[in-house]
Amino acid sequence: xxxxxxxxxxxxxxxxxxxxxxxxxxxTPHVFLSIIMLAVMIYxxxxxxxxxxxTTVTVSENDLRAIKDANVxxxxxxxxxxxxxxxxxxxxTYEPLLHSLTVALxxxxxxxxxxxxMAWMVVRTDMPGRNTIHFxxxxxxxxxxxxxxxxxxxxxxxxxxxxxxxxxxxLTGTPxxxxxxxxxxxxxxxSGLHYYTFFFLFISAALLSIDSSLEEAGELAGAGRWRIMRxxxxxxxxxxxxxxxxxxxxxxxGTYGGPNVLGVPVRYYTLSTMLKSNTSISNYGDGxxxxxxxxxxxxxxxxxxxxxxxxxxxxxxxxGRGFMSKKVKLRNFKPILTALVVVFQFxxxxxxxxxxxxxxxxxxxxxxxxxxxxxxxxxxxxxDITINSGEPGVLRNPRIYLGAWNSIRLSLLTALFTSMxxxxxxxxIVKGRGTRLSKIVEQxxxxxxxxxxxAFGAVYISMFTKPVGPIxxxxxxxxxxxVVSVAKHLPxxxxxxxxxxxxxxxxxxEAAAISGASPWRRFWRIIFPLTSxxxxxxxxxxxxxxxxxxxxIILLVTPTTAVLASMTMRYIENxxxxxxxxxxxxxxxxxxxxxxxxxxxxxxxxxxxLGM
Amino acid sequence: xxxxxxxxxxxKKFGDVIAVNDVSLTIEPGTFLTLLGPSGCxxxxxxxxxxxxxxxxxxxxxxxxxxxxSHLKGISLPPGNRDLxxxxxxxxxWPHMTVYKNITFALEIQKMSKSEMDKRVKEALxxxxxxxxEKRYPREMSGGQQQRVALxxxxxxxxxxxxxxEPLSNLDARLRMDMRTELKRLxxxxxxxxxxxxxxxxxxxxxxxxxxxxxLGVIQQMDTPDNxxxxxxxxxxxxxxxxxxxxxxxxxxxxxxxxDVGKFNVxxxxxxxxxxxxxxxxxxxxxxxxxxxxxxxxxxAYSVLPSGSDTTIIARKGDTELTVKENxxxxxxxxxxxxxxxxxxxxNLYDKESGNLVNA
Numbered sequence: 001x002x003x004x005x006x007x008x009x010x011x012x013x014x015x016x017x018x019x020x021x022x023x024x025x026x027x028t029p030h031v032f033l034s035i036i037m038l039a040v041m042i043y044x045x046x047x048x049x050x051x052x053x054x055t056t057v058t059v060s061e062n063d064l065r066a067i068k069d070a071n072v073x074x075x076x077x078x079x080x081x082x083x084x085x086x087x088x089x090x091x092x093t094y095e096p097l098l099h100s101l102t103v104a105l106x107x108x109x110x111x112x113x114x115x116x117x118m119a120w121m122v123v124r125t126d127m128p129g130r131n132t133i134h135f136x137x138x139x140x141x142x143x144x145x146x147x148x149x150x151x152x153x154x155x156x157x158x159x160x161x162x163x164x165x166x167x168x169x170x171l172t173g174t175p176x177x178x179x180x181x182x183x184x185x186x187x188x189x190x191s192g193l194h195y196y197t198f199f200f201l202f203i204s205a206a207l208l209s210i211d212s213s214l215e216e217a218g219e220l221a222g223a224g225r226w227r228i229m230r231x232x233x234x235x236x237x238x239x240x241x242x243x244x245x246x247x248x249x250x251x252x253x254g255t256y257g258g259p260n261v262l263g264v265p266v267r268y269y270t271l272s273t274m275l276k277s278n279t280s281i282s283n284y285g286d287g288x289x290x291x292x293x294x295x296x297x298x299x300x301x302x303x304x305x306x307x308x309x310x311x312x313x314x315x316x317x318x319x320g321r322g323f324m325s326k327k328v329k330l331r332n333f334k335p336i337l338t339a340l341v342v343v344f345q346f347x348x349x350x351x352x353x354x355x356x357x358x359x360x361x362x363x364x365x366x367x368x369x370x371x372x373x374x375x376x377x378x379x380x381x382x383x384d385i386t387i388n389s390g391e392p393g394v395l396r397n398p399r400i401y402l403g404a405w406n407s408i409r410l411s412l413l414t415a416l417f418t419s420m421x422x423x424x425x426x427x428x429i430v431k432g433r434g435t436r437l438s439k440i441v442e443q444x445x446x447x448x449x450x451x452x453x454x455a456f457g458a459v460y461i462s463m464f465t466k467p468v469g470p471i472x473x474x475x476x477x478x479x480x481x482x483v484v485s486v487a488k489h490l491p492x493x494x495x496x497x498x499x500x501x502x503x504x505x506x507x508x509x510e511a512a513a514i515s516g517a518s519p520w521r522r523f524w525r526i527i528f529p530l531t532s533x534x535x536x537x538x539x540x541x542x543x544x545x546x547x548x549x550x551x552x553i554i555l556l557v558t559p560t561t562a563v564l565a566s567m568t569m570r571y572i573e574n575x576x577x578x579x580x581x582x583x584x585x586x587x588x589x590x591x592x593x594x595x596x597x598x599x600x601x602x603x604x605x606x607x608x609x610l611g612m
Numbered sequence: 613x614x615x616x617x618x619x620x621x622x623x624k625k626f627g628d629v630i631a632v633n634d635v636s637l638t639i640e641p642g643t644f645l646t647l648l649g650p651s652g653c654x655x656x657x658x659x660x661x662x663x664x665x666x667x668x669x670x671x672x673x674x675x676x677x678x679x680x681x682s683h684l685k686g687i688s689l690p691p692g693n694r695d696l697x698x699x700x701x702x703x704x705x706w707p708h709m710t711v712y713k714n715i716t717f718a719l720e721i722q723k724m725s726k727s728e729m730d731k732r733v734k735e736a737l738x739x740x741x742x743x744x745x746e747k748r749y750p751r752e753m754s755g756g757q758q759q760r761v762a763l764x765x766x767x768x769x770x771x772x773x774x775x776x777x778e779p780l781s782n783l784d785a786r787l788r789m790d791m792r793t794e795l796k797r798l799x800x801x802x803x804x805x806x807x808x809x810x811x812x813x814x815x816x817x818x819x820x821x822x823x824x825x826x827x828l829g830v831i832q833q834m835d836t837p838d839n840x841x842x843x844x845x846x847x848x849x850x851x852x853x854x855x856x857x858x859x860x861x862x863x864x865x866x867x868x869x870x871x872d873v874g875k876f877n878v879x880x881x882x883x884x885x886x887x888x889x890x891x892x893x894x895x896x897x898x899x900x901x902x903x904x905x906x907x908x909x910x911x912x913a914y915s916v917l918p919s920g921s922d923t924t925i926i927a928r929k930g931d932t933e934l935t936v937k938e939n940x941x942x943x944x945x946x947x948x949x950x951x952x953x954x955x956x957x958x959x960n961l962y963d964k965e966s967g968n969l970v971n972a
Contacts, residue, residue: 013685020686024667434626507704510665515718515769516692525717529708 029519030431033424034441040421041444044487048463055462056080056288063285079285092286096274097293103187103259103270104252110192111248112241115199118341123207126327127338134204136342139349141197142595143588144548144565146257148190150572150584151352153261154359156181161265163575164366167355171368182266191258193348195251199244206240207233246302253298254452256551260569272454272551279461279555291458299450353588356581363387365577377578389574394582400567404586406478407547407563411594414485415542418493419535421486426497427527431506445494448487453551460484461555478561481553485546492542500534501527537598544594548587564590614641615676615695615772615805617662622671624657624829631657632668633829639822644799644806645834646816649826650852655809656777658826662807663698663775664691675773692721696773697766701781703758705750711737711761712746718769736764740794756787763798774799774806780815792818813853817841825849842894843960847967850892850960856924856935859893862964869956875929876909879956888964895937897958900925901951902944908953913944927952 025031059067059074067078083093118137122130140148157166158175160182169175179185210233218228259270269277271294278287330337359365363374375393376384382392394400425445432438448456460483465475474480504527512522550565557566564587571580617639624632631654639645647655660666662673664680667688673681675696680689691698705714712733719729737743740760750758759779766774779795780788796819799806810816816823817837824834825848833845844850850858863873864887870877871891878891901908911927911934918924923942927934927950936952944950961970 017684017686021683024686024688505702505704507700507702508706510691511698511700511704511706511765512717513665513691514663514696514698516721517717521721526706
């Protein structure tokens with residue numbers, strides 16, 4: 001018969017026992033993985049952020065001329081003083097900040113209006129063709145965010161910034177006014193039209209999940225329709241609106257493509273374009289001050305938003321259960337409203353592509369007549385130096401093929417690593433639920449979410465210019481693009497991973513543990529097979545979202561690591577507009593192929609994975 | 613062959629909540645012990661601590677003569693090394709594997725030969741009357757069938773100890789009855805030490821050789837089903853066990869072998885208690901009569917609830933209410949006058965302050 005242990009005698013025994021307990025804790029699979037993930041995230045997120053802050057308060061070689069009696073590496077407030085209080089502060093910081101806020105708020109509000117209205121009409125009225133409308137609503141988001149901006153310039157540009165006339169001027173003879181051609185209005189409209197998908201999907205899902213008995217109860221209590229809307233329906237969809245707001249705002253705040261295409265030609269700088277112009281002349285100290293300002297603003301907004309709405313979980317409430325609900329009858333307005341919605345969707349989904357395609361067939365930019373038709377931008381040999389600065393047509397251009405190859409392999413690698421990290425994060429977070437460690441891991445994985453894309457890219461400039469530990473300097477390499485994309489996708493990894501792991505009830509793993517299976521065996525035989533479908537669709541979504549990513553990598557690409565997305569910007573800056581349009585069409589084509597595979601893979605809906 | 617389980621001063625906390633509070637317990641070899649209690653009483657946590665799925669904070673656990681957990685020695689064997697099997701409430705069959713694969717999962721880990729595995733699968737499925745289901749997937753079977761397969765999965769690798777965590781609570785009433793029969797039979801044949809967790813007192817009463825009633829992480833009473841029912845160690849156990857519920861009346865000692873509960877006296881066995889007490893009387897221990905000549909205390913039938921095999925009568929006298937159970941269909945009508953009498957051997961006496969049983 002067993003003898004029960006009394007208090008151990010010696011302190012040596014006590015230490016031994018303590019050591020065994022610590023060892024056991026550390027080798028618990030979820031603890032072990034959490035610690036590894038924490039190390040990875042500290043390395044990918046925290047250290048780069050720290051380095052960026054450090055760069056802004058350190059004297060660099062470029063600063064020696066401006067700061068007297070300083071040595072490289074000294075501490076200095078020079079950049080902060082210069083960017084926040086000097087004479088150029090208004091031009092360098094405050095105006096771009098104001099512009100960024102204007103554009104982000106404007107785009108968010110505009111996207112909310114359209115998305116909310118469409119969601120309401122599709123879910124709560126007897127409008128026909130809701131599936132078609134639903135499908136069309138996802139198209140603008142599938143395309144790169146600056147697609148509409150590029151189409152906008154083809155149609156509305158005037159000759160204010162030099163260059164060639166747009167379609168409107170060609171057709172009517174009068175140039176569109178400046179406010180319509182460039183600046184905040186077109187940026188807001190073009191990005192709003194891109195991001196409205198968020199609001200549409202979230203709000204329609206939320207509306208679908210509202211039990212109409214709640215509204216009926218209001219009706220029985222004698223409330224009018226407007227009152228019910230205001231007092232019952234609206235508060236119930238607030239979490240969905242808030243999710244849409246967080247996503248759209250933080251994305252719009254850091255977006256680069258639209259403001260570069262529509263703002264820079266008239267010197268309407270936002271923080272993102274100003275940041276780019278500073279870093280492209282190696283003025284990192286100043287640039288990073290802007291990046292930090294950008295991050296702080298995006299973070300505060302998200303935090304205020306979460307405070308107001310209360311719970312961070314709110315943005316996970318996607319996917320309704322579909323209660324029966326009374327539909328508003330549109331009566332006579334039905335055909336008109338339906339036609340309006342369809343025409344609107346057609347305009348924002350199809351028209352930009354048509355315009356871009358048309359422009360690629362124009363020999364000389366600005367002449368929209370058929371006599372100007374050419375295939376030179378697609379298959380030209382590049383012998384005529386006056387066309388595209390002598391570059392061959394995109395289908396014959398080795399640079400384009402290199403860019404396409406870079407795009408594809410960047411997306412593949414990012415998706416691969418992101419899925420792998422997702423498995424680990426999901427396991428670590430779900431198995432550790434309730435422990436402090438799990439909470440820390442989850443929260444840290446959330447950080448990149450509130451850092452706007454271009455600022456996140458900026459963070460990485462300072463990180464990898466010199467070797468860090470065993471890692472060689474990565475600046476200018478293709479690997480850096482992969483690293484930054486994977487890091488930026490961490491929140492998405494965590495979310496996919498957690499939701500996939502939650503599908504597997506914990507007893508399934510416990511049953512295997514009781515049977516004597518090692519953690520490794522449990523993973524490969526039980527957990528992996530049961531979660532793999534979730535990860536495959538996560539993989540594909542990451543693939544297409546990396547493919548159309550621009551803001552994140554624009555500061556990090558070099559001519560040899562350029563991807564299609566960054567090439568469109570380069571061609572625009574060089575004035576080769578048709579070339580740029582052709583490249584973005586190729587990019588869209590690749591994205592559509594990826595999207596087609598996804599819809600084949602899981603029956604159509606983009607809803608679940610949308611949004612990072 | 614048979615394996616005892618010894619638990620010493622086991623404590624498990626979740627944050628500030630103490631799920632298992634300094635529990636010491638010896639489970640004799642071959643016992644069918646049921647951990648019974650309301651939800652949140654710590655019964656499942658205790659079971660999971662034994663299984664190794666949960667790491668306790670204090671104490672020691674022996675399974676046989678193997679020390680599987682000791683806080684002071686820093687030892688905790690992984691579940692797979694504890695020689696036990698666990699049946700889960702939700703079956704926990706691996707949905708991507710056939711019945712055969714589910715059962716052989718553990719056997720493969722033991723590097724068993726194919727022919728031996730085939731034999732074990734056949735035997736185990738026969739034992740739970742699921743012959744021929746090897747190729748099915750879990751989703752192709754009913755809940756009852758899945759639970760039988762889960763049982764077979766455990767039987768196939770022949771653990772020394774069986775652990776069961778509310779294995780019947782996801783089944784419908786009829787299946788539950790069948791499975792009780794089977795489980796009890798299984799224990800009778802295998803004589804493996806079994807720890808069974810349930811909140812269902814009928815399950816506990818019908819199957820166990822011993823019941824441990826738990827509340828707030830502490831074992832209130834551990835005894836045979838018979839003793840737990842007839843001599844509940846305290847008011848909590850008395851109140852928790854039994855359906856319809858026990859009658860509890862507050863009173864004070866009056867005379868030699870009587871407790872004055874206000875409007876009448878209840879006879880009790882000898883006592884040496886003074887002050888406030890509570891008497892506990894099972895509904896079926898009260899004799900009911902329609903004639904005053906038979907003696908007893910006059911009540912009025914407030915409600916009569918026949919259920920076929922027996923009838924529950926709610927009797928009232930002023931604000932005192934008693935539940936009485938009569939066999940068969942009662943002839944008593946609602947609002948009729950009735951006379952109730954008590955047998956002192958069946959009345960339990962509790963100290964009001966501590967709630968503990970005082971007579972023996």
